[in-house]
Structure formats: structure tokens, C-alpha cells
Amino acid sequence: MYKAIGYAAQTATAPLAPMAFNRRSPRPDDVAIEVLYCGVCHSDIHLARNEWGMSVYPLMPGHEIVGKVTEVGEKVTKHKVGDLVGVGCMVDSCRHCEACAANLEQYCLEGPTLTYASPDRVDGSITMGGYSSSIVVSEHFVVRIPEKLDPATAAPILCAGITTYSPLKHYGVKAGDKVGILGMGGLGHMGIKFAKALGAEVTLFTRSASKAEEARRQGADHVIVSTDAEQMEAASGRFDFLLDTIPVQHDLNPYLQTLRFDGIHILVGLVEPIEPAIHAGNLVMNRRVLAGSLIGGIEETQEVLDFCAEHNISCDIEMLDIKNINEAYSRMIAGDVKYRFVIDMATLEA
Structure with a gap:
């Protein structure tokens, strides 16, 4: 198990606040990642406040994650320790239905496992997102961040x-x-x-x-x-x-x-x-x-990252100290951000 810390909502009306929790040890096909940056999406607010009626608490948002690989499972072949990688809106799917076979995991006929507030397909635990120090994800759902991309501005590409x-x-x-x-x-x-x-x-x-x-x-x-x-x-x-x-x-x-x-x-x-x-x-x-249209599959998510590197495209961001996350939510609702907040996770322990 990994000791981790992050910011989570304990109820639909509570502000996000620090929380200590455990991440699983990597399974054979898992990649453990130190989170460096995490974008803030408007859906984070909807789910933190249970505005869609599907939230599970405690709820730790964050599905625009960029970080560095710290450990890999014995069957991992696509990533190695030290690689700069990303995790988007999904961390698993059934992997065998018609949609998954077509690299459209977002339309998994059994429903994809979301990066947070979703039951893990193996042990049933509730997934915790990227407003945290680390995350452990199956390598199939981990993408490579091209060297030409700035890691912070690359984070929102994984959703927006x-x-x-x-x-x-x-x-x-x-x-x-x-x-x-x-x-x-x-x-x-x-x-x-x-x-x-x-x-x-x-x-x-x-x-x-x-x-x-x-x-x-x-x-x-x-x-x-x-x-x-x-x-x-x-x-x-x-x-x-x-x-x-x-x-x-x-x-x-x-x-x-x-x-x-x-x-x-x-x-x-x-x-x-x-x-x-x-x-x-x-x-x-x-x-x-x-x-x-709903996000994109993992293959296409890698494609858009490579496209952005080729065409020098990045997301316009405002860097955020995680201690100001609740204020950032208020500003997002008011439309006061151009155009995406990205949390510098170095501020988590500062």
C-alpha cells in the first residue's frame, strides 16, 4: 500500500479539505505515478457537490493528471520508472465489449471505470482522483506525454x-x-x-x-x-x-x-x-x-497529445496552489479563469 494525501469532499456541502488515504500497491499491469500537475474540470465541481446525483464520498476529484512513473508492475511493458505520463477521465473498462475492442473505452458497454468516484473493477474500492500526491493505474489507461509539451499545460488536454x-x-x-x-x-x-x-x-x-x-x-x-x-x-x-x-x-x-x-x-x-x-x-x-460526443478512447487520447506536440498546441492555464481549490471552484462558476486551472501538486505539502 502507498500512503497518499490529497484534497477531498466529505459531503456534497463540505469544502474540499486535506485527507490522508491509502493507494493500492501496483498489480502486475499497474503503473504507480507521482502526480505533478492536475487540471481542474467543471465536472469536478458537479461531482464534488453531487449535482448529477451519482457521487460517492469521500470524493477526491481530478482527471487531468500528469506525473512521473515511480514503480511498475511485473507485466508492464509500455512505461518505465521516470517516464512522464498522463491519466485522463478513465482508469479501466471491461476491455472485451464491442466498444472497447474498437478502442472506444469511453463507450464501454459495461460502463468505464472513472478516475474518481467509481468502483474499482477488481476490489470494489472507490477510485480517488488526481488532487493527490500519487495514483496507481493500469498501464492500458496511461498515456505518454510528448517531450515537446509543457507538463502543466498538457494536463487539460486529457479532458478539455x-x-x-x-x-x-x-x-x-x-x-x-x-x-x-x-x-x-x-x-x-x-x-x-x-x-x-x-x-x-x-x-x-x-x-x-x-x-x-x-x-x-x-x-x-x-x-x-x-x-x-x-x-x-x-x-x-x-x-x-x-x-x-x-x-x-x-x-x-x-x-x-x-x-x-x-x-x-x-x-x-x-x-x-x-x-x-x-x-x-x-x-x-x-x-x-x-x-x-464524449471524451475519447485511450488510443485517441495519445493521438491528440501527439497532435498537440506536432502543431504546438497547448491549453491556456492559470497555475493553482491546491490550498486555494475552493476559491478556484467559486471563480470557475463565475467564469473567472482563462481557461483552465491546473494544480501544482508541489503545493500539496508546502
Whole structure:
């Protein structure tokens, strides 16, 4: 067993606070990792506060993990002590269903084992995430961090990055396509960078005209203020793809009307009922598609890391002392971060 420390919520209403706990000794296929950096995702807040009704306490968040290998099991072949590695949103799956066989572990038909607040498939213990000094994970779910990437800015690629990269690749975004990005938070700013690197003409949809300059700095070619009826009307039938990163309920109908025939609107931010209702005519009359996408498999997560290294893409981050995690949650809810907090785990014991 490993003695570990981290920050956890004891109840849905309690702030995150230090907690000592035990990590398992590595199984034959396990990699033990000293956590160096961990990104802070909005889903961490949802789960810490049981806003999705599925939380188990104590709950230790964190699924954008970068660290150094400290020990490997006897059957491990992909990683060695000293390697810089990453762990994303999953730490296991059934490994034998149709989805897993297709390297789509996120859609495991038996359900993937999440990096935290999820029962371990072997011993039934509840997984604890990356807001901690260490983690032990099966090597299949550990990815290599390319040397060209800064370890801290690489951490959010393991969630925010793969969440936006995967649908762009799956739906075949290519050079010359017109892609609209809805929202410019942690997901949206990465979507802009990926779509641009794939050769698309990129437009940000935002409610705030003040974000225009920042959007262009991130790589957007155009900006449409979605509250401006004239701008939305002028965009009618223009786009091949919309990547929708908005995490709260919003009216999809005006955006659907900006798609050309056969255009695809991809949801990656919303996991709640769609409200107001979609007018079916916005789909039927132009053979438009409304789709969804969830993170990516392990193979594709390695692919996006390599893609980022090749194209010099990183996530814009603000480094965080873990002692300020509760304040960071409040700032995230208020939209006061550009664009992702990353915890420097050296502050855990400072």
C-alpha cells in the first residue's frame, strides 16, 4: 500500500479539505505515478457537490493528471520508472465489449471505470482522483506525454483537449470546412485551436462582443455575436460543423439554422435535457444532424497529445496552489479563469 494525501469532499456541502488515504500497491499491469500537475474540470465541481446525483464520498476529484512513473508492475511493458505520463477521465473498462475492442473505452458497454468516484473493477474500492500526491493505474489507461509539451499545460488536454479533438476527427473536419465554435471556455478555446490546425475556417459564436479580440488571438477567423439577430441571420446556411461547448441549457434552434444542408451540430458541453425544444424542421428540411460526443478512447487520447506536440498546441492555464481549490471552484462558476486551472501538486505539502 502507498500512503497518499490529497484534497477531498466529505459531503456534497463540505469544502474540499486535506485527507490522508491509502493507494493500492501496483498489480502486475499497474503503473504507480507521482502526480505533478492536475487540471481542474467543471465536472469536478458537479461531482464534488453531487449535482448529477451519482457521487460517492469521500470524493477526491481530478482527471487531468500528469506525473512521473515511480514503480511498475511485473507485466508492464509500455512505461518505465521516470517516464512522464498522463491519466485522463478513465482508469479501466471491461476491455472485451464491442466498444472497447474498437478502442472506444469511453463507450464501454459495461460502463468505464472513472478516475474518481467509481468502483474499482477488481476490489470494489472507490477510485480517488488526481488532487493527490500519487495514483496507481493500469498501464492500458496511461498515456505518454510528448517531450515537446509543457507538463502543466498538457494536463487539460486529457479532458478539455480530447473532448474537442475527438468529434472534430470523428466527423471528418478537414481543410476548407467552415466550423463554428459555440462558447469559449476551457473546451471552446481548445476547439478553436484544433479546428484551425485541421485547416478549417473557424468562427466563434459568443454572447459577448468583448471576446472578439481574444477569439482571434486564439486563432478564430471570425466572430459572431449570437445575441445579434442580424449577425445570426447573415450566417444562415453557412457552416459545415458546429462544435457546441456551452455547458448550460441554451436554444439550439438559431444555431441549427446557421448550418448548411447535411451540416452537423455536435454537443460536447451539455449533459442536461435540451430546453427549449428543438424544432424538428430545423433538422428535417436540410438533413442536418444533431450529434453528441464524449471524451475519447485511450488510443485517441495519445493521438491528440501527439497532435498537440506536432502543431504546438497547448491549453491556456492559470497555475493553482491546491490550498486555494475552493476559491478556484467559486471563480470557475463565475467564469473567472482563462481557461483552465491546473494544480501544482508541489503545493500539496508546502
